[in-house]
Amino acid sequence: MMCYSILGPFFPKEAEKKGASNTVIGMIFGCYALFDLLASLVFGKYLVHIGAKFMFVAGMFVSGGVTVLFGVLDQVPEGPVFIAMCFLVRIIDAISFAAAITASSSILAKAFPNNVATVMGSLESFSGLGLVLGPPLGGFLYQSFGYEVPFILLGCIVLLMVPLNMCILPNYESDPGKHSFWKLIILPKVAFISFVITSLSSGFGFLDPTLSLFVLEKFNLPAGYVGLVFLGLALSYTISSPLVGLLSDKMPHLRKWLLVFGNLITAGCYMFLGPAPFLHIKSQLWLLVLILVINGISAGMSLIPAFPEILSCAHENGFEEGLSTLGLVSGLFGALWSVGAFLGPTLGGFLYEKIGFEWAAALQGLWALTSGLVMGLFYLLEHSRRRRRFTCDQDKQSLVFMELIFQWKGQARNKYQNL
Numbered sequence: 001m002m003c004y005s006i007l008g009p010f011f012p013k014e015a016e017k018k019g020a021s022n023t024v025i026g027m028i029f030g031c032y033a034l035f036d037l038l039a040s041l042v043f044g045k046y047l048v049h050i051g052a053k054f055m056f057v058a059g060m061f062v063s064g065g066v067t068v069l070f071g072v073l074d075q076v077p078e079g080p081v082f083i084a085m086c087f088l089v090r091i092i093d094a095i096s097f098a099a100a101i102t103a104s105s106s107i108l109a110k111a112f113p114n115n116v117a118t119v120m121g122s123l124e125s126f127s128g129l130g131l132v133l134g135p136p137l138g139g140f141l142y143q144s145f146g147y148e149v150p151f152i153l154l155g156c157i158v159l160l161m162v163p164l165n166m167c168i169l170p171n172y173e174s175d176p177g178k179h180s181f182w183k184l185i186i187l188p189k190v191a192f193i194s195f196v197i198t199s200l201s202s203g204f205g206f207l208d209p210t211l212s213l214f215v216l217e218k219f220n221l222p223a224g225y226v227g228l229v230f231l232g233l234a235l236s237y238t239i240s241s242p243l244v245g246l247l248s249d250k251m252p253h254l255r256k257w258l259l260v261f262g263n264l265i266t267a268g269c270y271m272f273l274g275p276a277p278f279l280h281i282k283s284q285l286w287l288l289v290l291i292l293v294i295n296g297i298s299a300g301m302s303l304i305p306a307f308p309e310i311l312s313c314a315h316e317n318g319f320e321e322g323l324s325t326l327g328l329v330s331g332l333f334g335a336l337w338s339v340g341a342f343l344g345p346t347l348g349g350f351l352y353e354k355i356g357f358e359w360a361a362a363l364q365g366l367w368a369l370t371s372g373l374v375m376g377l378f379y380l381l382e383h384s385r386r387r388r389r390f391t392c393d394q395d396k397q398s399l400v401f402m403e404l405i406f407q408w409k410g411q412a413r414n415k416y417q418n419l
Contacts, residue, residue, distance in 0.1 A: 001130025026349020044331010071151030121245020205344025
C-alpha cells in the first residue's frame with residue numbers, strides 16, 4: 001500500500017513537468033484500477049487452480065520489480081514516451097497487486113472463518129498504515145533525494161518480503177466450485193453492497209490526483225507537508241478499521257447500519273471537503289484535515305462489514321463454504337474496489353479541470369449519499385419482509401397447534417363415547 005500511496009504528494013507535479021495534463025494524470029492513476037478490476041475477476045475465479053500461496057508470492061515479486069522500474073521513469077523523454085511508459089508500468093503493477101490482494105484476503109478468511117470481519121479489519125489497518133506512511137515518506141524522500149529513491153527503496157522492501165512469505169504462508173488445497181461471479185453479483189444484497197464499495201473506492205481514488213494539487217494551489221504548502229495532509233485520512237482509517245471489524249464480529253446485526261450510516265457520513269465529508277460553494281463556508285486547512293479524519297472513520301464503518309456481508313449472503317444462497325467461494329468473494333471485492341478506483345481519479349482529474357475541486361468533491365459526495373440511501377432502503381424492505389414472513393410462520397404454527405388440539409379433543413370424545 002505504501003507503493004500505491006507514495007505517488008500522491010509529488011507525482012502529479014512531476015508528470016506535469018513531463019507534459020501530462022491533469023486529465024492524463026488522472027488516467028494514469030485510473031488505469032491501475034481498471035486492470036486491477038480485470039485481473040481480480042480472473043484471479044478470483046482461478047484461485048483454486050493457481051494456488052493461493054503461489055498467487056500471493058508471485059504477485060509480490062512482480063509488484064516489487066515494477067515499483068523499482070517506476071523510479072527510473074524520470075529518465076524517459078517527456079511527452080508521449082513518458083506517458084506511455086507510465087501506463088505500461090502501472091498496468092503491470094496493477095495485475096500483480098490484484099494477485100497478491102485476492103490471495104491474501106482468501107488465505108486470511110480461510111484461516112479464521114469465525115472472525116472474518118476482525119481479520120479483514122486488521123488487514124485494512126495495515127493497508128491504512130501503508131497509506132499513512134506512504135505520502136509523508138514519499139514527500140520527504142522526494143524532497144531530500146529526488147524522484148528515484150522513494151520507488152527504489154519501497155520496491156526493494158517488497159522484494160525482500162517474497163522469500164519470507166514463501167517460508168511462512170501455509171498451502172491450502174480445495175476443489176473448484178460450481179458457482180460464478182455472475183451468480184454472486186445478481187443476488188440483490190450483493191448488488192447493492194457492490195454499489196457501496198464502488199462509491200467508497202471512487203472517493204479515495206478521487207483524492208489521489210486532485211487533493212495534492214488543490215492543497216498546493218490553495219494553501220501554498222511544500223510537497224512534504226502535502227503528505228501530512230493525506231495523513232489525517234489514512235491514520236483515522238487505520239485506527240478505526242480493526243475496531244469496526246471487532247464490533248462487526250461481536251454484533252453481526254449492526255453490520256447493515258454501519259454500512260448505511262458510514263456512507264451517509266462520507267457523503268457529508270465530501271460536501272465539506274472543498275467546501276461545496278453552495279455552503280458558503282471559507283476553505284481552511286484545519287477544516288480540510290478534520291474532514292479527512294472523519295472521512296477515514298466513516299469509510300472504515302462502511303467498508304469493513306461489506307466483505308462478511310457478501311460472504312454470509314453467498315452461503316445463505318447455496319454457495320459452498322470453502323476456498324472457491326472465498327476466491328470469488330475476494331475477487332469480486334477487489335474488482336468492485338477497482339471500478340471505483342478507476343472512475344474516481346479519471347473523472348476527478350477531468351472535473352477538477354472543468355469545474356474545480358469544490359464542485360467535483362460535492363459530486364463525489366452525492367454518489368456516496370445515493371449509495372447510502374439505496375442501501376438503507378434495501379435493509380428496511382428486507383427487515384419488513386422478514387417480519388411479515390415471521391408473522392406468517394407464527395400464524396401457521398398456531399393453526400397447526402389448534403388443529404392438533406381439535407384432533408386430540410375428537411379422539412378424547414370418541415374414547416368417552418366408546419366407554
